[in-house]
Amino acid sequence: xxxxxxxxxxxxxxxxxxxxxxxxxxxxxxxxxxxxxxxxxxxxxxxxxxxxxxxxxxxxxxxxxxxxxxxxxxxxxxxxxxxxxxxxxxxxxxxxxxxxxxxxxxxxxxxxxxxxxxxxxxxxxxxxxxxxxxxxxxxxxxxxxxxxxxxxxxxxxxxxxxxxxxxxxxxxxxxxxxxxxxxxxxxxxxxxxxxxxxxxxxxxxxxxxxxxxxxxxxxxxxxxxxxxxxxxxxxxxxxxxxx
Amino acid sequence: xxxxxxxxxxxxxxxxxxxxxxxxxxxxxxxxxxxxxxxxxxxxxxxxxxxxxxxxxxxxxxxxxxxxxxxxxxxxxxxxxxxxxxxxxxxxxxxxxxxxxxxxxxxxxxxxxxxxxxxxxxxxxxxxxxxxxxxxxxxxxxxxxxxxxxxxxxxxxxxxxxxxxxxxxxxxxxxxxxxxxxxxxxxxxxxxxxxxxxxxxxxxxxxxxxxxxxxxxxxxx
Amino acid sequence: xxxxxxxxxxxxxxxxxxxxxxxxxxxxxxxxxxxxxxxxxxxxxxxxxxxxxxxxxxxxxxxxxxxxxxxxxxxxxxxxxxxxxxxxxxxxxxxxxxxxxxxxxxxxxxxxxxxxxxxxxxxxxxxxxxxxxxxxxxxxxxxxxxxxxxxxxxxxxxxxxxxxxxxxxxxxxxxxxxxxxxxxxxxxxxxxxx
Amino acid sequence: xxxxxxxxxxxxxxxxxxxxxxxxxxxxxxxxxxxxxxxxxxxxxxxxxxxxxx
Numbered sequence: 001x002x003x004x005x006x007x008x009x010x011x012x013x014x015x016x017x018x019x020x021x022x023x024x025x026x027x028x029x030x031x032x033x034x035x036x037x038x039x040x041x042x043x044x045x046x047x048x049x050x051x052x053x054x055x056x057x058x059x060x061x062x063x064x065x066x067x068x069x070x071x072x073x074x075x076x077x078x079x080x081x082x083x084x085x086x087x088x089x090x091x092x093x094x095x096x097x098x099x100x101x102x103x104x105x106x107x108x109x110x111x112x113x114x115x116x117x118x119x120x121x122x123x124x125x126x127x128x129x130x131x132x133x134x135x136x137x138x139x140x141x142x143x144x145x146x147x148x149x150x151x152x153x154x155x156x157x158x159x160x161x162x163x164x165x166x167x168x169x170x171x172x173x174x175x176x177x178x179x180x181x182x183x184x185x186x187x188x189x190x191x192x193x194x195x196x197x198x199x200x201x202x203x204x205x206x207x208x209x210x211x212x213x214x215x216x217x218x219x220x221x222x223x224x225x226x227x228x229x230x231x232x233x234x235x236x237x238x239x240x241x242x243x
Numbered sequence: 244x245x246x247x248x249x250x251x252x253x254x255x256x257x258x259x260x261x262x263x264x265x266x267x268x269x270x271x272x273x274x275x276x277x278x279x280x281x282x283x284x285x286x287x288x289x290x291x292x293x294x295x296x297x298x299x300x301x302x303x304x305x306x307x308x309x310x311x312x313x314x315x316x317x318x319x320x321x322x323x324x325x326x327x328x329x330x331x332x333x334x335x336x337x338x339x340x341x342x343x344x345x346x347x348x349x350x351x352x353x354x355x356x357x358x359x360x361x362x363x364x365x366x367x368x369x370x371x372x373x374x375x376x377x378x379x380x381x382x383x384x385x386x387x388x389x390x391x392x393x394x395x396x397x398x399x400x401x402x403x404x405x406x407x408x409x410x411x412x413x414x415x416x417x418x419x420x421x422x423x424x425x426x427x428x429x430x431x432x433x434x435x436x437x438x439x440x441x442x443x444x445x446x447x448x449x450x451x452x453x454x455x456x457x458x459x460x461x462x463x464x
Numbered sequence: 465x466x467x468x469x470x471x472x473x474x475x476x477x478x479x480x481x482x483x484x485x486x487x488x489x490x491x492x493x494x495x496x497x498x499x500x501x502x503x504x505x506x507x508x509x510x511x512x513x514x515x516x517x518x519x520x521x522x523x524x525x526x527x528x529x530x531x532x533x534x535x536x537x538x539x540x541x542x543x544x545x546x547x548x549x550x551x552x553x554x555x556x557x558x559x560x561x562x563x564x565x566x567x568x569x570x571x572x573x574x575x576x577x578x579x580x581x582x583x584x585x586x587x588x589x590x591x592x593x594x595x596x597x598x599x600x601x602x603x604x605x606x607x608x609x610x611x612x613x614x615x616x617x618x619x620x621x622x623x624x625x626x627x628x629x630x631x632x633x634x635x636x637x638x639x640x641x642x643x644x645x646x647x648x649x650x651x652x653x654x655x656x657x658x
Numbered sequence: 659x660x661x662x663x664x665x666x667x668x669x670x671x672x673x674x675x676x677x678x679x680x681x682x683x684x685x686x687x688x689x690x691x692x693x694x695x696x697x698x699x700x701x702x703x704x705x706x707x708x709x710x711x712x
Contacts, residue, residue, distance in 0.1 A: 245563055247560060247561050247562070247563050248561040248562075250560075250561075251557050251558070251560050251561035252561075254557065255546060255549075255557055258546070258548055258549070258553075259546055259548060261548075262546075262547070262548030262584075318546075321542070322542055322543070322544060322545060322546060322547075323540060323541070323542025323543055323544040323545075324544045324545075324546060326517075326520075326522055326538060326540065326542070326544060327538065327544040327558075329521075329522060330520060330521065330522070330536075330538055331561060331562070463517075463522045463523070464522070464523045464524060
């Protein structure tokens with residue numbers, strides 16, 4: 001299955017129509033989710049009133065922060081085992097986008113925290129802390145790739161680091177949960193709890209799905225750009241060899 | 244396969260760690276300096292210092308491990324020793340583990356040994372707890388060195404690799420820092436924290452050598 | 465000496481290497497039999513060192529296969545000498561690592577390193593450091609020698625010493641692959657031009 | 659037109675503005691990057707073909 005996608009030409013043909021489809025679906029789903037979230041659904045007084053509407057941007061961002069790191073690690077693993085170039089291009093393209101959603105999650109979480117807990121940064125919230133470390137993992141991955149002098153070395157170094165990070169994520173999350181459970185009062189945010197009312201569930205799911213489609217579309221566009229870059233580099237190398 | 248290359252790598256790294264600028268004194272000086280700076284920054288209230296002391300020492304230990312590790316594999320790629328070690332036939336993971344262990348022994352363990360003195364300066368009561376804490380610093384330091392070693396191996400060919408090591412290693416230091424600091428409090432759950440610290444150190448010892456080996460083969464490529 | 469019957473000490477075929485987008489070389493094949501030497505030729509940056517590192521198993525080639533019948537010694541620009549090591553401790557360390565029973569003092573004498581034997585490498589001259597590293601070749605009898613610019617930083621006396629080692633190794637049925645920029649000083653069985 | 663929030667309106671709008679703003683900038687950068695990459699590729703390959711023809 002991986003080999004089928006591993007051909008850059010096949011990926012270019014696929015993403016040529018799949019990326020626009022992703023963008024359209026993303027626009028529809030995010031638009032509907034926002035309209036429902038901001039105008040239609042009633043506020044929840046148990047969660048501080050209208051401020052809970054922030055979850056329609058915060059929760060999708062949190063979901064993508066985790067999912068994108070796992071996707072990057074999975075692509076790194078595929079590259080490490082099978083050396084399919086498209087997998088490396090995918091991992092490289094996921095990193096900056098994952099960092100963007102992670103940053104959105106941190107920023108909105110912080111702003112949500114201020115009126116709810118009275119503080120911009122709640123050290124006792126395990127999820128915020130985990131996302132913060134996820135952000136550092138993304139930064140480290142990008143910095144490491146950028147400091148390698150050939151794309152082959154960047155691919156190898158990035159894959160090693162992404163996999164090391166991925167097997168550490170469970171341990172980091174576990175330790176952070178232990179750290180936070182000691183200090184406090186359980187988390188106020190129960191937006192993803194099972195008891196959430198159905199009026200919130202559908203708009204939230206739509207938003208999360210919409211963000212996922214936007215992410216998928218952007219990853220494909222970045223991958224296309226990377227493939228074009230590599231073709232340019234190959235052509236330039238040929239031109240240099242001839243000259 | 245004979246284990247002789249692994250012992251030789253260990254001995255060479257030990258010699259290198261001792262020879263590299265005043266031996267273990269340099270990391271000790273950094274560790275003590277970083278810790279002593281804190282009261283100057285946050286004030287000298289004995290209760291405050293007693294509360295933050297163990298945590299400050301964890302942070303200082305993490306920072307000094309990063310500073311010590313910066314050159315351990317970079318020097319090997321520059322002077323060609325890495326090429327020789329990768330051709331001994333012994334597993335690269337065992338060589339990397341032996342080298343990292345040697346550097347912990349030369350620079351990390353001494354920090355744990357002087358931690359009781361620094362703890363006293365942070366107004367801790369003189370008791371057997373300080374020795375127990377020293378053992379915990381030693382155990383946690385081992386995990387710091389092994390995860391830091393992964394960062395050092397990955398950035399072995401990078402100029403100004405020190406900053407990169409910090410960025411790569413700090414998220415990996417989180418569990419050790421949390422379990423370690425927790426084990427020195429009397430908060431609920433602190434009884435099991437030393438066990439979790441030991442488990443996360445074992446995890447580092449089991450996983451990090453393979454990542455270092457892969458990174459070192461890349462550095463030699 | 466018998467030729468053509470024994471299998472080669474080291475043979476490689478179809479070796480290709482790419483760095484970034486630059487193709488360093490493709491379709492390189494070579495083979496060294498007992499008592500033979502191969503010299504790698506090419507301008508700076510042509511990939512001589514890379515090819516040698518591929519033959520040593522340090523660098524992974526993009527394409528091609530290598531067969532080695534026997535262990536090899538590695539001697540390159542970067543000597544593998546630590547600043548705190550002395551010629552004696554360096555050779556003793558590697559003798560131990562390789563399980564060799566060769567007397568280090570004999571090697572030091574052979575390399576004319578008797579006088580600086582206990583001086584840390586950071587105080588040694590470039591030539592003394594290179595002779596220390598060359599001493600490793602004598603610690604263990606290995607059929608294949610991979611030499612990257614063996615004459616760099618050596619005076620005429622040092623060059624003569626290297627040549628003597630090479631002759632001795634070849635006449636004992638060893639094989640040599642060397643990347644040499646200028647004159648090799650010996651007649652190689654083969655040259656590979658990159 | 660705009661929804662009327664009970665309190666914390668500034669916080670709510672800040673969150674949505676940050677989300678929309680950063681995603682908009684990301685989309686913009688990704689699009690421009692892809693366009694530049696494609697243009698550079700077209701130019702380089704055209705030059706390669708041109709030399710071949712000559």
